[in-house]
Amino acid sequence: xxxxxxxxxxxxxxxxxxxxxxxxxxMVVMGFKDSNFIGFPxxxxxxxxxxxxxxxxxxxxxxxxxxxxxxxxxxLSLVIGIWCxxxxxxxxxxxxxxxFAVMCLPAVIPGVISAxxxxxxxxxIGMEPGTGAIILxxxxxxxxxxxxxxxxxxxxxxxxxxxxxxxxxxDSLVAFLRVTLPFLFPSLLGASIFCMxxxxxxxxxxxxxxxxxxxxxxxxxxxxxxxxxxxxxxxxTVVLVVTAALGLWAERGTRRLKGTRR
Amino acid sequence: xxTTSERTGNDAALIxxxxxxxxxxxxxxxxxxxxxxxxxxLSSDRRRFWLxxxxxxxxxxxxxxxxxxxxxxxxxxDSYPPTAGRIPEMTLENYLLFFQAPNYITPFVRTFVxxxxxxxxxxxxxxxxxxxxxxxxxxxxxxxxxxxLLVPFWVGExxxxxxxxxxxxxxxxxxxxxMGLGLTSRPIPFMYTGFSLGMGLVYLTSLYMLLPLYxxxxxxxxxxxxxxxxxGAGSWTRFRRVTLPLSKDGIASGCVLVFLIxxxxxxxxxxxxxxxxxxxxxxxxxxxHVAGDKWPEGAAFSTxxxxxxxxxxxxxxxxxxxxxxxxxx
Amino acid sequence: xHRQSTIARFTDVxxxxxxxxxxxxxxxxxxxxxxxxxxxxxxxxxxxTLRMLGGFEMPDEGRILLAGEDVTRLPPNRRDVNxxxxxYALFPxxxxxxxxxxxxxxxxxxxxxxxxxxxxxxELVQLGSFRDxxxxxxxxxxRQRVALARALAREPKLLLLDEPLGALDAKLRGQVQIELKxxxxxxxxxxxxxxxxxxxxxxxxxxxIVMNAGRIEQDGTPEExxxxxRSRFVADFIGETNLFACQVxxxxxGQIVLDWNGILLHAAAGSPDGRTAVEAALRPESIRLTxxxxxxxxxxxxxxxxxxxKGSRIDLDLEAQDGDARLKASADPAxxxxxxxxxxxxxxxxxxxxILQG
Numbered sequence: 023x024x025x026x027x028x029x030x031x032x033x034x035x036x037x038x039x040x041x042x043x044x045x046x047x048x049m050v051v052m053g054f055k056d057s058n059f060i061g062f063p064x065x066x067x068x069x070x071x072x073x074x075x076x077x078x079x080x081x082x083x084x085x086x087x088x089x090x091x092x093x094x095x096x097x098l099s100l101v102i103g104i105w106c107x108x109x110x111x112x113x114x115x116x117x118x119x120x121x122f123a124v125m126c127l128p129a130v131i132p133g134v135i136s137a138x139x140x141x142x143x144x145x146x147i148g149m150e151p152g153t154g155a156i157i158l159x160x161x162x163x164x165x166x167x168x169x170x171x172x173x174x175x176x177x178x179x180x181x182x183x184x185x186x187x188x189x190x191x192x193d194s195l196v197a198f199l200r201v202t203l204p205f206l207f208p209s210l211l212g213a214s215i216f217c218m219x220x221x222x223x224x225x226x227x228x229x230x231x232x233x234x235x236x237x238x239x240x241x242x243x244x245x246x247x248x249x250x251x252x253x254x255x256x257x258x259t260v261v262l263v264v265t266a267a268l269g270l271w272a273e274r275g276t277r278r279l280k281g282t283r284r
Numbered sequence: 285x286x287t288t289s290e291r292t293g294n295d296a297a298l299i300x301x302x303x304x305x306x307x308x309x310x311x312x313x314x315x316x317x318x319x320x321x322x323x324x325x326l327s328s329d330r331r332r333f334w335l336x337x338x339x340x341x342x343x344x345x346x347x348x349x350x351x352x353x354x355x356x357x358x359x360x361x362d363s364y365p366p367t368a369g370r371i372p373e374m375t376l377e378n379y380l381l382f383f384q385a386p387n388y389i390t391p392f393v394r395t396f397v398x399x400x401x402x403x404x405x406x407x408x409x410x411x412x413x414x415x416x417x418x419x420x421x422x423x424x425x426x427x428x429x430x431x432x433l434l435v436p437f438w439v440g441e442x443x444x445x446x447x448x449x450x451x452x453x454x455x456x457x458x459x460x461x462x463m464g465l466g467l468t469s470r471p472i473p474f475m476y477t478g479f480s481l482g483m484g485l486v487y488l489t490s491l492y493m494l495l496p497l498y499x500x501x502x503x504x505x506x507x508x509x510x511x512x513x514x515x516g517a518g519s520w521t522r523f524r525r526v527t528l529p530l531s532k533d534g535i536a537s538g539c540v541l542v543f544l545i546x547x548x549x550x551x552x553x554x555x556x557x558x559x560x561x562x563x564x565x566x567x568x569x570x571x572x573h574v575a576g577d578k579w580p581e582g583a584a585f586s587t588x589x590x591x592x593x594x595x596x597x598x599x600x601x602x603x604x605x606x607x608x609x610x611x612x613x
Numbered sequence: 614x615h616r617q618s619t620i621a622r623f624t625d626v627x628x629x630x631x632x633x634x635x636x637x638x639x640x641x642x643x644x645x646x647x648x649x650x651x652x653x654x655x656x657x658x659x660x661x662t663l664r665m666l667g668g669f670e671m672p673d674e675g676r677i678l679l680a681g682e683d684v685t686r687l688p689p690n691r692r693d694v695n696x697x698x699x700x701y702a703l704f705p706x707x708x709x710x711x712x713x714x715x716x717x718x719x720x721x722x723x724x725x726x727x728x729x730x731x732x733x734x735x736e737l738v739q740l741g742s743f744r745d746x747x748x749x750x751x752x753x754x755x756r757q758r759v760a761l762a763r764a765l766a767r768e769p770k771l772l773l774l775d776e777p778l779g780a781l782d783a784k785l786r787g788q789v790q791i792e793l794k795x796x797x798x799x800x801x802x803x804x805x806x807x808x809x810x811x812x813x814x815x816x817x818x819x820x821x822i823v824m825n826a827g828r829i830e831q832d833g834t835p836e837e838x839x840x841x842x843r844s845r846f847v848a849d850f851i852g853e854t855n856l857f858a859c860q861v862x863x864x865x866x867g868q869i870v871l872d873w874n875g876i877l878l879h880a881a882a883g884s885p886d887g888r889t890a891v892e893a894a895l896r897p898e899s900i901r902l903t904x905x906x907x908x909x910x911x912x913x914x915x916x917x918x919x920x921x922x923k924g925s926r927i928d929l930d931l932e933a934q935d936g937d938a939r940l941k942a943s944a945d946p947a948x949x950x951x952x953x954x955x956x957x958x959x960x961x962x963x964x965x966x967x968i969l970q971g
Contacts, residue, residue, distance in 0.1 A: 035413055035417075046439065127348045130541070140351050141572065180702065183704065185689070186696070190767065196313060247554075269434070304726060304728075306722070314721045
């Protein structure tokens with residue numbers, strides 16, 4: 023039934039899965055170690071680190087802060103991303119390729135350069151590092167992804183939909199709100215989840231653009247610089263669970279949505 | 285229901301209260317202020333186009349190009365942020381600085397060499413996976429298997445980097461296993477080396493290689509391979525002469541993405557690497573931790589890195605025989 | 614007595630796409646209450662003409678008038694016409710009722726009035742119980758009826774239909790054609806219909822406008838187009854035709870005498886207009902086949918060389934005795950039952966032989 027190449031590839035796949043999940047599994051496990059030091063062997067187990075996570079105000083603040091920033095930048099990215107996608111649209115106009123390239127730019131610039139240029143930029147426009155700067159930086163980075171996802175879906179919409187709406191008396195705005203947006207909904211859902219994840223996971227921008235209050239990744243980084251401890255594992259595991267759950271829920275949501283809508 | 289008036293404009297909206305309450309859209313479109321605004325702004329294709337274009341272009345050119353241009357501008361100054369009462373002069377000093385000391389050039393070269401190597405390594409690792417997903421699985425299962433691969437990537441670079449640290453530490457999993465198997469009596473210092481850095485980067489960027497590869501392999505129609513087999517090509521030949529060339533776009537996109545992303549990491553090299561593996565990102569960041577005066581140097585170094593990255597990518601794509609097109613698809 | 618008024622008028626309308634002239638200096642009048650069809654092959658400009666009336670394309674030159682008002686530059690939502698699209702374009706996220714109500718909601722009516730009108734329209738297209746269904750739960754034919762109801766909701770001056778029957782299977786299409794025609798007559802609305810299917814056009818239309826390369830080839834009733842085509846294109850496009858290349862010999866008793874390779878024929882349709890060499894067209898079913906020589910000016914002795922059974926008709930290929938001339942005939946199977954052997958006389962009424970214009 024299975025040819026040797028098939029067996030080899032399947033084995034390779036599962037080996038890679040192990041490679042991907044093993045470190046994460048270790049990290050989760052290590053969070054139950056009853057000791058102040060990270061490392062094997064684990065001789066005693068405890069849940070105190072996890073209890074501590076939920077009581078540590080610094081962690082809770084960072085978590086809430088990160089969530090707030092993620093939501094804010096996602097909303098902004100959605101609006102701007104949709105606007106850019108509708109502007110670029112399936113239509114051809116002179117210079118479209120150039121505009122498209124400029125639009126994709128933030129997604130392809132190396133992270134540290136993007137963050138540093140933003141740092142300089144906000145100084146130049148008189149903004150201080152902090153919440154606003156992080157939200158701006160994240161939004162700028164995420165807009166291309168939203169725009170691309172929306173563009174893709176937009177290309178699948180038959181032209182006659184909007185024409186029919188206009189024929190029946192709708193001006194462009196009403197046609198967009200009542201016909202195009204509902205059609206775009208699955209891609210908007212996917213895009214917003216994607217933005218949330220990107221924002222939640224981001225490090226470089228929060229690091230260089232942040233103010234006094236750290237986001238969760240920045241907090242974990244700072245802790246790691248002073249040494250590893252199971253407390254960090256606990257925090258990291260919570261982050262892992264939240265983001266994995268968010269991602270999975272989103273996948274199921276988009277899958278089901280794409281199934282029922284045309 | 286009465287007929288509308290004889291005018292073809294069809295904007296004779298009859299308001300008859302006994303017809304029932306009017307819905308939101310009805311009220312909106314019947315509102316004279318709205319109709320005026322709509323006629324003014326939305327009635328012609330050209331107006332609509334410019335209405336959309338102006339804010340979008342302002343945003344895109346302002347926020348996508350703005351920071352880069354500002355950075356380049358700063359890189360030519362001799363001091364920034366500006367001190368009161370003093371006009372900064374334009375200078376090339378900051379760029380020359382780069383060439384003057386080995387502790388600037390070395391990380392730079394190292395970054396590019398490392399990134400290139402890790403990119404190729406990632407390509408070699410991910411190609412079989414992508415091939416497996418695209419060619420050896422039924423479409424329904426492809427989604428599931430792909431999803432499984434995606435899950436670890438949602439977690440974020442810091443958490444994943446930390447996880448690698450636990451794997452590779454002196455009392456980490458790998459060492460415990462090796463010692464347990466009797467392959468070594470003392471822990472091997474994996475951490476803070478090129479090996480740990482490489483493992484981390486490959487770990488973090490594999491998805492960016494996988495997805496473009498998968499997308500391009502998936503597009504290759506089955507019957508191309510069937511036709512080749514029909515004409516007498518064995519599996520290796522089929523792979524070499526049909527599959528591989530047709531996946532060129534995916535290889536190009538994947539490599540470019542992984543290369544650019546891996547040169548851009550800051551936290552991972554800091555956490556997983558050591559003094560002997562300092563990457564250029566760290567060098568650049570160093571200029572910004574000192575308050576104020578070293579920004580122009582940092583800006584210059586960033587510009588150098590950006591240019592070098594673009595040139596490298598350009599050369600790579602040229603080598604592959606493609607013009608720079610849509611990188612993400 | 615009904616006053617026939619012009620409801621739409623195209624004056625010298627031209628539309629170009631790049632270098633391609635899709636519509637070339639079109640002049641067209643549409644009268645209220647008629648079922649007009651624009652007929653022609655792909656790329657002839659019929660859809661473009663329709664879309665220009667709907668407001669989805671802007672003419673490069675010329676004017677379009679709707680009930681006397683110049684609508685040339687008006688956007689679609691400001692015109693009192695509505696369209697049934699080729700793919701129906703039903704809004705997938707709204708119910709049938711929601712789709713039909715869409716246009717009404719933009720006309721300023723209250724909820725109660727809208728609901729009443731929607732019910733009225735659903736009855737009209739016989740979809741009364743489908744009110745709350747979603748479009749993806751409907752069959753093709755049902756979707757088409759919803760699209761129709763939706764387009765009629767705002768009581769437009771003119772209804773535009775862009776090849777709306779293309780996606781239906783043959784049997785359903787035949788039914789829908791009849792229903793559509795009945796609906797048009799019942800409501801008295803003006804329908805402007807676009808199709809490339811000449812049978813469809815013949816079935817439904819009060820008037821057919823045949824278009825080719827952006828121009829009008831002929832404009833007339835189905836009868837006129839069928840039996841008195843004015844150009845070779847029209848003769849060829851609609852149904853099968855026999856074409857005779859003839860010399861004009863003069864006229865006799867109001868009929869034109871033509872010389873077809875030595876055989877004299879009489880034509881009573883069309884006119885040579887001073888030409889000496891003309892083409893004449895004859896429909897296959899206009900040819901009567903008899904065993905003995907009929908009392909008819911146009912009669913030729915021929916031989917049946919092939920029969921093709923087509924169900925309700927039999928198509929025959931006829932050849933002249935000396936093998937030179939060939940004709941196509943189409944007969945009722947019952948009518949040729951009595952023919953003995955292959956030798957027949959083919960004859961036809963001069964009124965069925967139409968001289969084509971140059």
